[in-house]
Amino acid sequence: MFVQRKTINSKVSISGIGLHSGVYTRVELRPAVAGSGVTFVRADLHGLRIPALQASTTAFDYATTVSKDDVSVGTVEHLLAAIAGSGITDVDIHIDGPEVPIVDGSALPFMHLIDAAGVRALGAEVPVLRITEPIEITDGQKSIRIVPSNRLVIKYKIDFDHPVIGRQIVHFDFQHDSFLRKIAPARTFGFVRDVEQMRAAGLARGGSVENAIVLDDRRVINGPLRFRDEFVRHKILDLIGDLALIGRPIAGEITAQRAGHALHARFVEKIIAAAEAQEEIQPRLLAQPAGSFA
Ligand SMILES: [Zn+2]
Incomplete structure (x- = not known):
């Protein structure tokens, strides 16, 4: 069983405070090529790439964190849910700080963001x-x-x-x-x-x-x-x-x-x-x- 790989059509961004760190960050979603997966990119740290994969996860108390070397991105779960819930398999998530904005505490603002960007099929498939x-x-x-x-x-x-x-x-x-x-x-x-x-x-x-x-x-x-x-x-x-x-x-x-x-x-x-x-x-x-x- 396979499903279509998908990304977004255009760059979109959102800013806000992190629930746990209290740090304001800006997140920019950018289209990605088929097979690249979902990746956090620390825009403030020379574009360090952290794949949104279980192998990168480092903390789970109260929220989910992904890390590479000593660099992390926290509270990734609501944004990742919106991405998965939209059927997106490949996207770069540029972020200029340590935590995804909590926005209103739900995934709805991220769904609106993805809707504004538009979703397109990449002409490739991913096995379920x-x-x-x-x-x-x-x-x-x-x-x-x-x-x-x-x-x-x-x-x-x-x-x-x-x-x-x-x-x-x-x-x-x-x-x-x-x-x-x-x-x-x-x-x-x-x-x-x-x-x-x-x-x-x-x-x-x-x-x-x-x-x-x-x-x-x-x-x-x-x-x-x-x-x-x-x-x-x-x-x-x-x-x-x-x-x-x-x-x-x-x-x-x-x-x-x-x-x-x-x-x-x-x-x-x-x-x-x-x-x-x-x-x-x-x-x-x-x-x-x-x-x-x-
Ligand atoms: Zn939650």
């Missing part, structure tokens, strides 16, 4: 990663499991002991549901009670009621919500962004419970290892064609 047997990662009550399927379906369940969140389940089918309408608008969320501790740890420095749903112990302090179950929809958004680090589209039915970036990362690692093991075996099963170089 299809797993052949179930893969599962568990950690206490947290789990993620994928079973074989010919398309990508994600079922995500969360259960928070909070009157506004509670138990939420969303089922998202990439083939039939709209990423733009159902998932992209869902914003990240945080609790007032955690802010002090996070700031002391150097996190959430750019966080505000403008770029996250903020909850106290009883309610949302900056309502209204965009969806009653916006919280679990955002978890799907994060997972789509983290799955993009596989580097090619994936098919399978995924069920995630109470997971987060750290578990997503271990899951992606396990999927890649399984795929590599399967693909290692495949060439040996193929007969050598007559007149081959071997």
Whole structure:
């Protein structure tokens, strides 16, 4: 199974504050050639290129970071989700600082940016990663499991002991549901009670009621919500962004419970290892064609 490789038509840019660093950056998406993949380019550091791949990921607490040498780009997941959700396989992401702008806390501003640029087919194909047997990662009550399927379906369940969140389940089918309408608008969320501790740890420095749903112990302090179950929809958004680090589209039915970036990362690692093991075996099963170089 293959899908068309796609890039954007023209350069587009967006600026804003980083959720955790509090640093303002400018991101410019630029068209890329078929096969180059999704790549961060540190415009402020001689154009150092950091592929948006699992092999580059270095941190997963609260957000996903990709690095090369000592240089990193943080909070990549919402932008990567918008890129994957738009079917883009090849694009350069020039950025002049250490963190992707959080904008409104969702992927919607990035979807609008991609829409403004336009998307075009590159006249090449990319093989879809299809797993052949179930893969599962568990950690206490947290789990993620994928079973074989010919398309990508994600079922995500969360259960928070909070009157506004509670138990939420969303089922998202990439083939039939709209990423733009159902998932992209869902914003990240945080609790007032955690802010002090996070700031002391150097996190959430750019966080505000403008770029996250903020909850106290009883309610949302900056309502209204965009969806009653916006919280679990955002978890799907994060997972789509983290799955993009596989580097090619994936098919399978995924069920995630109470997971987060750290578990997503271990899951992606396990999927890649399984795929590599399967693909290692495949060439040996193929007969050598007559007149081959071997
Ligand atoms: Zn997120």
